[in-house]
Amino acid sequence: MSAGTGYTEYGPDICSSTLASHIMTTPQWDELADLALTRLRGAGVEYGDVRVIDSATQTIRGEDRRIAKIREGSDRGIGIRVLYRGAWGFAASSVLSLEEIPRIADQAVDIAKGSASLAIEKVHLAHEPVHRDSIVTAHRVDPFTVPLEEKTSLLLEIMDYVHRQHGIVRSAASLWAQRDRKLFVSTEGSHIDYDLLAVQGDFSATGLYDGRFATRSFTTPHLRTGYELITGTNFLAEAPRVATQAMEKVRAPIIDSGRYDLVLDPEHLSLTMHESCGHPSELDRALGYEANYAGTSFLTPDRRGNFRYGSGHVNLVADNTEPETLAATGYDDDGVACQKWDIVRDGMFVGYCTNREVALKINEGRSRGSNRADSWSSVPIVRIANIGLEPGGATLDELLSDVKRGLYIEGHGSYSIDQRRYNFQFGGDAFWLIENGRRTHMVRDVIYHGITPEFWNSCDGIADRSHRRRYGFITCGKGQPGQSGWMTHAASHARFRQVQVIQGGAQT
Amino acid sequence: MTTQPSKLWPKMTGWEEFHFLTDFVLEHSSGDHTSLTLYDQHGGTTRFANNQIVQNVDTRRGSLAVTVAFGRRHGTATTTDFTAGAVQDTLKRAEHIARVSPEDPEYLPPVGPKQYLSLPTNRPETAVAGPARRLEYAREAVSQCKMENLNSAGTVSSSLTAVGVAANTGLLAYEERTEARFSLTVQADDATGWAAAAHRSIDHLKVQERTLTAIEKAKRGADEPKELEAGRYTVILEPAAVAGLLSWMLWMLDAKSFDKGTSPFVGKLGQRIIDRRLTLRNQPDHADLLGSGFTSDGLPVTESVWIEGGVLKQLMYDRFTAREHGIEPIATLESPCLSGERPAGSRVSDLIRTTQRGILVTNFWYIRTVNPTDLTLTGMTRDGTFLVENGEIVTAVRNFRFHESPLRAFNQIDAFTAPAEAVTSETGKLLVPAMRIHNFNFSSVTRF
Numbered sequence: 001m002s003a004g005t006g007y008t009e010y011g012p013d014i015c016s017s018t019l020a021s022h023i024m025t026t027p028q029w030d031e032l033a034d035l036a037l038t039r040l041r042g043a044g045v046e047y048g049d050v051r052v053i054d055s056a057t058q059t060i061r062g063e064d065r066r067i068a069k070i071r072e073g074s075d076r077g078i079g080i081r082v083l084y085r086g087a088w089g090f091a092a093s094s095v096l097s098l099e100e101i102p103r104i105a106d107q108a109v110d111i112a113k114g115s116a117s118l119a120i121e122k123v124h125l126a127h128e129p130v131h132r133d134s135i136v137t138a139h140r141v142d143p144f145t146v147p148l149e150e151k152t153s154l155l156l157e158i159m160d161y162v163h164r165q166h167g168i169v170r171s172a173a174s175l176w177a178q179r180d181r182k183l184f185v186s187t188e189g190s191h192i193d194y195d196l197l198a199v200q201g202d203f204s205a206t207g208l209y210d211g212r213f214a215t216r217s218f219t220t221p222h223l224r225t226g227y228e229l230i231t232g233t234n235f236l237a238e239a240p241r242v243a244t245q246a247m248e249k250v251r252a253p254i255i256d257s258g259r260y261d262l263v264l265d266p267e268h269l270s271l272t273m274h275e276s277c278g279h280p281s282e283l284d285r286a287l288g289y290e291a292n293y294a295g296t297s298f299l300t301p302d303r304r305g306n307f308r309y310g311s312g313h314v315n316l317v318a319d320n321t322e323p324e325t326l327a328a329t330g331y332d333d334d335g336v337a338c339q340k341w342d343i344v345r346d347g348m349f350v351g352y353c354t355n356r357e358v359a360l361k362i363n364e365g366r367s368r369g370s371n372r373a374d375s376w377s378s379v380p381i382v383r384i385a386n387i388g389l390e391p392g393g394a395t396l397d398e399l400l401s402d403v404k405r406g407l408y409i410e411g412h413g414s415y416s417i418d419q420r421r422y423n424f425q426f427g428g429d430a431f432w433l434i435e436n437g438r439r440t441h442m443v444r445d446v447i448y449h450g451i452t453p454e455f456w457n458s459c460d461g462i463a464d465r466s467h468r469r470r471y472g473f474i475t476c477g478k479g480q481p482g483q484s485g486w487m488t489h490a491a492s493h494a495r496f497r498q499v500q501v502i503q504g505g506a507q508t
Numbered sequence: 509m510t511t512q513p514s515k516l517w518p519k520m521t522g523w524e525e526f527h528f529l530t531d532f533v534l535e536h537s538s539g540d541h542t543s544l545t546l547y548d549q550h551g552g553t554t555r556f557a558n559n560q561i562v563q564n565v566d567t568r569r570g571s572l573a574v575t576v577a578f579g580r581r582h583g584t585a586t587t588t589d590f591t592a593g594a595v596q597d598t599l600k601r602a603e604h605i606a607r608v609s610p611e612d613p614e615y616l617p618p619v620g621p622k623q624y625l626s627l628p629t630n631r632p633e634t635a636v637a638g639p640a641r642r643l644e645y646a647r648e649a650v651s652q653c654k655m656e657n658l659n660s661a662g663t664v665s666s667s668l669t670a671v672g673v674a675a676n677t678g679l680l681a682y683e684e685r686t687e688a689r690f691s692l693t694v695q696a697d698d699a700t701g702w703a704a705a706a707h708r709s710i711d712h713l714k715v716q717e718r719t720l721t722a723i724e725k726a727k728r729g730a731d732e733p734k735e736l737e738a739g740r741y742t743v744i745l746e747p748a749a750v751a752g753l754l755s756w757m758l759w760m761l762d763a764k765s766f767d768k769g770t771s772p773f774v775g776k777l778g779q780r781i782i783d784r785r786l787t788l789r790n791q792p793d794h795a796d797l798l799g800s801g802f803t804s805d806g807l808p809v810t811e812s813v814w815i816e817g818g819v820l821k822q823l824m825y826d827r828f829t830a831r832e833h834g835i836e837p838i839a840t841l842e843s844p845c846l847s848g849e850r851p852a853g854s855r856v857s858d859l860i861r862t863t864q865r866g867i868l869v870t871n872f873w874y875i876r877t878v879n880p881t882d883l884t885l886t887g888m889t890r891d892g893t894f895l896v897e898n899g900e901i902v903t904a905v906r907n908f909r910f911h912e913s914p915l916r917a918f919n920q921i922d923a924f925t926a927p928a929e930a931v932t933s934e935t936g937k938l939l940v941p942a943m944r945i946h947n948f949n950f951s952s953v954t955r956f
Contacts (some may be wrong), residue, residue, distance in 0.1 A: 066612050070605045073586040090565040095586035114643045115561040148608045168767050212881040213770045291661035293933055377567045414578045416874040418888040423909055423954035425886050449952055479661045480555050501886040504878040
């Protein structure tokens with residue numbers, strides 16, 4: 001469907017004491033966008049784009065066997081970005097009226113004029129063909145048409161299952177869905193409308209034993225698909241396992257600090273990749289744009305093509321074209337078509353995530369299409385793509401069989417990394433001791449840390465494509481004001497040799 | 509097509525408009541209980557890096573949340589569209605959710621009418637500050653750095669937010685809140701220095717003074733940093749670093765987790781948890797904190813004592829858990845101030861001067877829990893980490909990763925200063941002292 005249709009609403013503006021009887025018609029999106037573009041062209045901007053977005057979000061959250069929150073959000077507005085005299089300006093508003101559009105268009109231009117007064121070099125944009133397209137998330141079941149009762153019943157049932165396990169004292173379960181209807185137009189002539197969906201569900205169980213507590217979690221990936229993701233997941237079969245493992249985890253012994261071989265599962269690796277490869281491969285960071293907040297990067301442009309990031313087993317590929325993944329939206333918020341490219345090939349660092357502004361600074365003629373804003377009110381910034389670890393040729397059993405003493409780690413736990421992405425530290429959701437090639441029993445409070453390239457150079461085996469799983473992130477923080485980035489990271493299990501492990505408690 | 513008369517937008521939602529919105533929603537609602545929450549914000553951020561502007565934005569966002577309850581069934585819907593049709597649609601969605609949702613045993617009706625502190629939350633100088641004022645401050649910071657041949661990155665932001673909470677119980681609260689922020693990272697080759705500020709008044713950001721602080725830090729670190737081994741050190745934590753650790757303590761004070769046994773404070777209520785000289789208060793009327801009159805639930809914000817003489821006196825109660833315990837009124841903690849008896853001075857330099865050997869930490873970064881049972885945290889030092897010997901800063905050192913619990917560290921305090929303003933990218937604004945702490949655990953070192 002076209003994002004420019006179906007959004008006409010009528011009614012008095014009730015936010016003005018003088019307007020109770022004043023009838024306002026909200027105009028069509030195309031009409032608003034055309035008005036903005038006309039205004040920008042009249043002001044003589046070098047470039048301008050307009051994004052009109054209506055995001056509908058449904059969040060259902062269960063907690064300790066009750067439904068604590070059901071919230072449906074509608075977030076609608078317009079953002080106008082201009083390049084004027086080689087500098088950026090951006091203005092946005094949740095008021096979609098024919099009167100507000102010229103105001104914010106003019107303000108964006110005025111702001112750009114101010115930016116130009118404090119510029120050293122002018123912004124230029126890499127060339128991108130004009131696109132006229134319509135993007136719709138393929139899905140079988142619209143999550144917003146599924147009765148709420150069905151969803152709340154599922155969550156309550158999951159939590160009931162979890163609490164059947166003796167020792168479980170807390171539970172949580174949630175379902176989430178978002179639909180983004182968006183219109184992107186630019187002064188270059190691009191016109192792209194979107195109807196995008198994303199869906200996810202999760203739950204957790206917290207066990208209490210001997211004065212300490214531990215949580216075990218289960219999550220579906222965040223995917224661009226329909227409610228079939230939820231109905232296709234057997235939550236009720238997973239719930240007893242998760243609850244049992246929560247109690248096993250809280251009762252598990254701690255291990256000695258020291259060096260261990262690690263076998264990491266795809267969900268765990270999604271976070272490791274995100275922090276230690278995704279963020280350092282954002283070119284805006286490497287160029288200093290994020291120096292005051294998210295940080296810079298050890299992957300500086302002079303290292304591209306000649307820095308050994310990992311072992312020869314390691315191939316990290318950005319793929320914003322894979323169906324269902326979060327960053328596969330057809331085009332980014334520069335209006336650049338989504339692409340697939342290498343970040344690390346045979347262990348060598350070879351590529352960045354870029355936008356139209358920064359691509360030219362490393363002499364790349366075209367953006368990689370990784371410029372994204374988290375809403376109409378945010379300006380797009382370089383974002384991590386769907387970076388995934390290419391599968392190898394082993395099975396999981398083969399990876400484990402060659403480990404004399406190691407740890408098998410599943411899921412996400414504690415995570416922290418320095419602002420150049422060298423020194424990292426990760427926990428996990430569950431840990432098993434590997435002895436003589438076999439997973440034996442759970443252990444707890446495991447933390448491993450290292451230096452990013454040393455860690456990836458210790459990778460000596462990756463499982464084959466049959467083990468590949470995808471996990472998505474929707475809360476990747478970056479930018480000022482802060483924005484939440486969306487991307488998917490896929491991997492098969494991988495093995496890392498002799499990684500430093502410490503105990504995750506104050507006793508260390 | 510009919511358009512609105514001019515000059516209606518971007519008029520913020522004022523008291524009268526919020527009252528009008530409230531009446532409109534309550535009149536049309538079929539719920540047993542109906543409440544609405546308004547956030548209408550107009551603000552912007554000027555962001556610079558490499559000594560030039562890289563992002564410059566101004567945004568108007570109005571948001572209205574409507575919650576409806578039938579008995580113990582409740583639902584919430586939100587909108588950014590304030591036209592009557594959209595507001596009615598939002599109310600209908602909330603009603604629909606409430607009708608089909610299961611009963612929530614912890615549901616409580618909205619609070620009734622309350623008396624609130626009248627605080628100067630709206631500072632006119634901030635409310636009228638727009639892109640030009642933000643640009644002026646950005647230019648001031650960048651110019652100072654350029655004069656020193658240093659590279660700057662930072663932000664200047666300002667906003668005005670109209671906040672309202674109302675319900676058919678008679679609850680009706682409205683407040684306009686301004687906020688201005690400044691943050692700066694100065695780069696001298698591989699070294700960085702940092703300073704930040706947040707205040708209701710944009711006139712109190714002290715841009716020049718804080719820029720000089722960040723410049724001095726960066727210049728001190730410009731020589732090749734020394735690599736020290738990981739281990740336990742005496743540390744001098746500047747207020748921002750203390751705020752990073754303290755904030756995690758405060759976020760974990762949830763009373764429900766305490767009841768369920770999943771809190772690091774189990775068994776510690778009424779016990780001494782930190783140094784006996786320290787007291788934590790909520791001070792909503794402190795001029796340098798971002799106090800407000802009421803919470804998002806419509807509860808009055810009041811002064812309260814949370815830690816007294818090192819003893820934990822208070823937990824963070826949701827309304828249901830508070831009722832279970834007969835807690836009334838519910839203490840809130842928006843404006844934390846940690847202060848102590850007999851401070852060693854008012855400045856960090858007062859601690860440096862009396863330190864034989866230690867590590868001076870400007871700030872922590874990426875703090876996360878490692879073990880929620882004992883509140884072990886991890887994070888990195890950032891933007892100015894130095895070795896202090898014989899009362900002087902002698903060299904910059906490579907950044908450390910810490911692995912430490914504030915419940916342990918704040919019991920090993922040797923000396924502290926009077927409280928000072930602290931705001932970081934990971935915390936709200938607090939008033940906290942700088943501290944000298946013994947045996948602080950640095951578990952590893954990074955490459956810079």
